[in-house]
Amino acid sequence: MSQEPIDAASHLVVRQASKRYGATTVLDRVDLAIRRGELVTLLGPSGCGKTTLLRLIAGLALPDAGTVAIAGRDVTRVPPHRRNVGVVFQNYALFPHLSVAGNVAFGLTVRRRPKADIARAVDKALALVHLDHLAARPISALSGGQQQRVALARALAVEPDVLLFDEALSALDRKLREEMQGEMRRILRDINATAIFVTHDQDEALTMSDRVAVMNGGRIEQLAEPRLIYQRPASLFTLNFVGLSTRISGTVVACDGGIVQVDTKVGRLAATGRFLAGSQVVVATRPEHLRPAAGATGNAVSGRVRAVVFQGSRSLVEVGAGGETLLAELPGQEAALLAPDAEIRLAWPVSETFAFPAPEMAA
Amino acid sequence: MTDTALPLVKAPAAPGRERWLAVALAAPALLILLALFALPLAKLLAASVAGPDGPTLAEYAKLLGTPYYLGVIWNSVRLALLTTGIALVIGYPAAFALARARGAVRSALLACLFLPLAASVIVKAFAWTILLRSDGLVNETLLALGLIDAPIRMIFTETALIVGSVNIFLPFMILPIYTVVAQLDPRLMEAAATLGAAPAEAFVRVVVPLTVPGVVAGVALVFSLAVSAYVVPTLLIGERYPTLSTTIAKAYLLARQPTFGAAAGVVLLVIAVATVALSTRLARLGGAR
Numbered sequence: 219m220s221q222e223p224i225d226a227a228s229h230l231v232v233r234q235a236s237k238r239y240g241a242t243t244v245l246d247r248v249d250l251a252i253r254r255g256e257l258v259t260l261l262g263p264s265g266c267g268k269t270t271l272l273r274l275i276a277g278l279a280l281p282d283a284g285t286v287a288i289a290g291r292d293v294t295r296v297p298p299h300r301r302n303v304g305v306v307f308q309n310y311a312l313f314p315h316l317s318v319a320g321n322v323a324f325g326l327t328v329r330r331r332p333k334a335d336i337a338r339a340v341d342k343a344l345a346l347v348h349l350d351h352l353a354a355r356p357i358s359a360l361s362g363g364q365q366q367r368v369a370l371a372r373a374l375a376v377e378p379d380v381l382l383f384d385e386a387l388s389a390l391d392r393k394l395r396e397e398m399q400g401e402m403r404r405i406l407r408d409i410n411a412t413a414i415f416v417t418h419d420q421d422e423a424l425t426m427s428d429r430v431a432v433m434n435g436g437r438i439e440q441l442a443e444p445r446l447i448y449q450r451p452a453s454l455f456t457l458n459f460v461g462l463s464t465r466i467s468g469t470v471v472a473c474d475g476g477i478v479q480v481d482t483k484v485g486r487l488a489a490t491g492r493f494l495a496g497s498q499v500v501v502a503t504r505p506e507h508l509r510p511a512a513g514a515t516g517n518a519v520s521g522r523v524r525a526v527v528f529q530g531s532r533s534l535v536e537v538g539a540g541g542e543t544l545l546a547e548l549p550g551q552e553a554a555l556l557a558p559d560a561e562i563r564l565a566w567p568v569s570e571t572f573a574f575p576a577p578e579m580a581a
Numbered sequence: 582m583t584d585t586a587l588p589l590v591k592a593p594a595a596p597g598r599e600r601w602l603a604v605a606l607a608a609p610a611l612l613i614l615l616a617l618f619a620l621p622l623a624k625l626l627a628a629s630v631a632g633p634d635g636p637t638l639a640e641y642a643k644l645l646g647t648p649y650y651l652g653v654i655w656n657s658v659r660l661a662l663l664t665t666g667i668a669l670v671i672g673y674p675a676a677f678a679l680a681r682a683r684g685a686v687r688s689a690l691l692a693c694l695f696l697p698l699a700a701s702v703i704v705k706a707f708a709w710t711i712l713l714r715s716d717g718l719v720n721e722t723l724l725a726l727g728l729i730d731a732p733i734r735m736i737f738t739e740t741a742l743i744v745g746s747v748n749i750f751l752p753f754m755i756l757p758i759y760t761v762v763a764q765l766d767p768r769l770m771e772a773a774a775t776l777g778a779a780p781a782e783a784f785v786r787v788v789v790p791l792t793v794p795g796v797v798a799g800v801a802l803v804f805s806l807a808v809s810a811y812v813v814p815t816l817l818i819g820e821r822y823p824t825l826s827t828t829i830a831k832a833y834l835l836a837r838q839p840t841f842g843a844a845a846g847v848v849l850l851v852i853a854v855a856t857v858a859l860s861t862r863l864a865r866l867g868g869a870r
Contacts, residue, residue, distance in 0.1 A: 278771050298774040299783075305775040311768035315790045325776035328786070376776060 229254035229412050230275065230380050235284030237270050237436075244270045246436035247284070252380075255410040257403070258441075259423040262433035263459065268416045271433070272382050275414065277301045289379045299328075304373030308385040310365045312357045318344070318368050319353040325376035343371040346405055363394045370402065374409065381406070381413040387422060399426050420460045424448065432456045454500055454574040462534070463502050464544045467576055470497045478573050483540040484519045491573030498576035503566050505534065508546035511565035518565040519544060523556050537562055622850075629843035640844035650828075657824040658852065661808035664746040665754075668803050669796065671747070672754035676795070679755065680762040694752050702749055706816040709745040710736055713817075742818040749813060750806050754799040761795030797864040804860075805853040825849045 228251040237245040245267045252258050260268035273279040275286055277298035285294045293301050312321050319340050326336040344350045347367035352360065360368065366386065373381055387395045387402075403426050406413050417423055423430045424444040431441040432455070440452040451457035457465070468482030470493045478491050480501050489501045503517075511518060521539025533553030537544040546564055548556075556562065630636045644650045679690050697705065712718050715732040723729045735741050765788065773783035807813075811826040825845055832842030 276771075276775055278774070297779075298771070299777050299779050301775075302777070303775055305772065307768050307772060309766070309768065311766060311772035313769060313772075313787055315787075324773070324778070324786070328773075328776065328778040328782055372776065 228252065229256075229289060230414075231285075231287045232271070232275065233285045233287075235271065235274055235281045235286065237267075237274065237279065237281050243436050245274070245281070248436070248438055250431065250438065250441070252412060252414065254412050256429065257406060257411075257413045257415070257427045259415045259417060259427040259430045260433055261417060261420060261423040261430050261460070263418060266433040267436040268433045269384060272305075272384055272414060272416045275380065276303050276305050276382055278305075302376070302379050304376060304378035304381045306366075306369045306373050306381070306383045306386040308388060310369040310386075310389075312365055312368055312372070314357050316357070317353070318349060318355050318357065318360070321357065321368055322353075322371045322375050324372060329376070339375050343375040346374065346408075347371045362390055363398065366390060366398060370405070374405075374411075379412065381411050383413065383415040383417075385416055385418070388417070388419065395422070402426070424460070430460075432459060434459070448504070451572070454502070454577060457502050457572070457574065462505050462545055462547075464505065464508070464546075465500050465502045466542045466544075467498070467500050470495050470499055470573070477568065480573060482542070484521070484542050485540075487517045487519075487571065488568040489517075489571040489573040490569065493573060493575075499573040500576050501571060501573050503571045505545040505547035507566040507570040508544060508548075508564045509566065510546075510548070510552065511563055516565055516567045517571055518563060520561065520563045523558055523560045523562055525558065526553050526556055528553075535562075537564060625843050625846055628839060629847050631840050631843075640841045641848075643841065644844055644848055653823050653825060653828050654848065654852075656822055657808050657826065657849065660742065660746060660810065660814065660822075660824060661804045661856075663743050664750055664807040665800055665804045667743065667747045668751050668754040669800060672751055672799060673758060673792075673796070675751075676755050676758035676762050679759045680765075694755060697749075698752055702812050703816075705749050706745060706812050709741065709748070710816055713741050713744075737818050737821060739818065739822065742814060742822060745817045746807055746810060746813050750803045750810075753802040753806060757798035757802065758792060758795035761792050765791060793864050797860050801857040801860050804856045808853055808856070809849055825852075 230250070230252040232248060232250040235245055235248045235250075236243070248267070248271060250258075250271070260271060262268050270279060274281050275288075277293065277296060281294065285292055287293065288301065288303070313324065316324065322340045322343050323336050326339055331339070340353070341350060344353055347370055349364060349367050349371065352364065357365065357368070366389075369386070387398055390398060399422060405411075415422070415426060424447070427444060429441060430444050430447045432439045432447060434455045440447060440456050442450075442452075447456060448461050451460065454465075457463050466482045466484060466487065468480040468487065470478050471481050471486070472479040472495060473493055476490055476492055478489055478493050478499070480487050480489060480499055482501060487501050489499075491499070493499055519537075519539050521537040521544060523535060524538045524543070525536040527534040527536070528550070531550055532547055533550055535546045535548055535553055535556060537546060544564055629640060630638060632639060644654070679687065679694070682690055710717075713735040714720075715734065715736075717736070719735065720729075720732040724732065769787050769791070770780075770783055773787045774780070778786060809826055810824075811830060814822055814824050815827055825848065829842045829845045829849070832838040832845060
């Protein structure tokens with residue numbers, strides 16, 4: 219086998235999985251390995267293949283090529299009902315003809331567990347999501363947040379090898395969603411669950427997961443801890459999709475020891491990266507690294523304040539310079555002094571400046 | 582009364598006014614139902630107990646106490662039960678096929694379902710008599726294929742009656758079930774699968790209970806149509822199989838026994854209403870909402 223050996227600790231391994239629908243390639247040779255007890259998010263725009271990857275893992279869709287292994291067992295051709303995965307669906311897919319307890323008991327009932335065991339497991343799962351007092355309620359009598367908890371309890375009750383969440387929080391309003399994020403993370407930690415979340419919500423991805431897989435065009439662009447995804451994006455797509463950034467295009471004029479000098483419309487900028495002189499690149503940095511500065515080391519650009527967006531404790535300042543736009547995140551009191559159209563000089567360290575290959579001109 | 586008390590008096594008056602508005606809006610329909618349905622029904626009830634010496638239950642006693650008429654009642658119920666049962670067995674999978682079909686196939690299937698409803702029941706029953714008679718299409722085909730040596734007697738048999746009845750009332754079974762099936766969330770089946778239910782078990786535990794309301798509606802419709810069918814038994818089996826409806830017609834038109842006819846009408850009505858009420862109750866007990 220030419221492939222590298224599977225990490226012994228990997229609990230879920232997807233290898234070279236591809237899926238096409240007609241002429242569209244939805245998944246393109248995706249590799250993914252997840253450790254036991256790890257929470258991983260598949261993050262990407264709609265159509266990036268994240269839901270299809272989740273359905274392959276659940277067995278709800280079959281890959282055209284590639285394999286899926288759970289807990290050391292190849293399940294690529296195993297139907298969903300024999301995979302022991304738990305899925306929390308976007309619209310929860312609760313059984314409307316069953317009570318809360320009936321929904322949670324479903325997986326155990328079809329496994330023909332003894333009645334007493336089922337009752338105990340249902341109580342335990344409902345207690346975990348703080349719904350023990352609603353066991354006898356019909357599903358229709360529950361709020362959205364409560365339904366979401368029932369869906370989680372139903373998936374947990376069968377003690378699945380892997381828990382899968384398909385946009386499970388997106389139907390909730392913002393405040394409830396944030397509460398549920400924290401609570402779900404706590405619950406999943408407590409039971410040491412291996413879980414995959416599918417979401418297009420970057421905040422959800424960054425707060426809930428141990429690692430984030432940023433997906434684009436049927437491929438995983440980057441799989442890393444949330445902090446790295448944000449601070450060290452591996453591609454222009456990741457930089458764009460996760461968080462805000464300043465992006466300035468230019469031409470590399472020199473490269474030395476992993477630092478490139480780039481000529482741009484706002485002057486010469488230095489960035490980390492290795493490119494041949496003459497390469498077209500995009501120089502980028504995150505807004506929190508930009509500081510108002512008189513004479514500064516590192517990169518510096520002068521421009522005019524275009525807008526100040528108040529965001530509570532901090533403000534986002536948009537600065538126009540030579541046809542480019544710079545985004546700076548400044549503390550509230552600093553930004554309050556800035557009038558629109560005022561002259562400002564912004565500086566930021568070279569170590570937080572990255573160069574990416576410029577996208578093809580076709581776009 | 583003080584001024585401050587006035588709003589308190591007014592406030593509860595509003596719902597009353599709304600109720601009157603509701604009554605006013607419903608009035609035309611209520612009046613029509615009252616004139617065309619409730620009044621004749623009351624007259625029917627009165628007529629069924631009319632005797633020369635004041636009210637009497639004699640006609641009911643005759644209906645429910647004579648083996649012949651008990652047989653007639655059973656004929657009607659048997660026709661309805663067989664029609665409903667067979668229509669359910671055929672119609673349930675057909676409703677799923679209809680719900681799964683897409684595009685032109687779906688349009689064609691829907692047309693198959695709706696077009697026969699545009700034809701009169703008399704036309705359809707006659708069509709069956711033409712198909713099933715000894716020199717009819719079915720016998721000719723079987724003879725031509727060499728499957729039979731002599732024409733089989735089909736028309737004026739119970740088989741003809743049931744075949745025709747199922748054919749004519751089948752759409753009323755399929756449509757309500759189809760409506761429910763079309764609204765089923767396919768993710769419920771996926772959820773059941775991920776929870777460990779094999780397809781057959783997921784169907785029994787999830788799909789069947791959720792389609793109960795459609796089944797109940799279909800059963801109630803087909804049963805009440807079949808139990809009171811007049812044209813279908815008259816044309817497809819005739820005298821050999823007297824039903825309540827043919828008996829009622831004979832009592833009024835031939836025998837001039839309006840009291841007996843009215844009593845038979847009431848019995849028929851009670852059977853139909855009781856079936857609808859019972860099936861609804863059973864569905865509710867079964868946990869369907």
